[in-house]
Amino acid sequence: LLEAARNLSGGDLLTQTLRYMVVDCGGGTVDVTVHDLDRESMTIAEIHQPTGGAWGDTYVDYKVEKMIEEIIGDEIAKKLTTDDWLEFMRVNVQEAKEKMDGSAQLVSLGLPLAFISAVEDAGGNVAHLFRGINGMKYNGKKGYIVMESHVLSKCFEEPLKCITDHVVGLLREVGDIQCVL
Secondary structure, rough: HHHHHHHHOOHHHHHHHEEEEEEEEEOOEEEEEEEEOOOOOOEEEEEEEEEEEEOOOOOOOHHHHHHHHHHHHHHHHHHOOHHHHHHHHHHHHHHHOOOOOOOOEEEEEEOOOOHHHHHHOOOOHHEEEEEEOEEEEEEOOOOOOEEEEHHHHHHHHHHHHHHHHHHHHHHHHHHOOOEEE
16 A cells, blocks of 8 residues: 555655555455545545445355256255255365466366265256256266366356446545555
C-alpha cells in the first residue's frame, strides 16, 4: 500500500490521500472495503461500508457439485450423504482447483466409493454416465473422472462474474480509487 502511495506522485506525499480498495477472496465470501489513507495525519478512514457476497471458494464447490449431480442424476445424487459429498469436495475438488493455474490441461477427480456404489446400485455404469460428455471421461481402473481443465474452469465463471460486477460497480460508485489490493 505504501509502495502504491509512493508511486502516485514520485515525490512528497505528505498532503496526498491514497484511496484504496481491498478485495478479500476467502473460503466462503468475498469482502470488499474502500478506505482513504491520509498521509499527513497517518489515519485511515472508511469511505464505503464493507460489502461483498458469498462468491468465494464454496460457490465454486457448489457449481462443481451441481455439474456432477447433473451427470449422475437426481436419483443417484439423493442417495449420497453429506459426508460423501464432503469427501469428494475436500479431497478431490480442492486439489483440482489448486491446479487451475493455467498450466494443467487435464484435471483428475477421484470418485469416492460411495459414488460408484450408488451408481451401480441403481443399475448404472459410471463409465456410461461420462460417455459423450465433452471434455470428460471416467477412468475405471483408477476410479477417476478425467476432465479437460476448461470444463472445471466453467465452475469459476459465475462466481468470478459476481466478483467482477461487484468490484466494477464499487469502482464506479466510489470513484478515484488508486489501488486495488
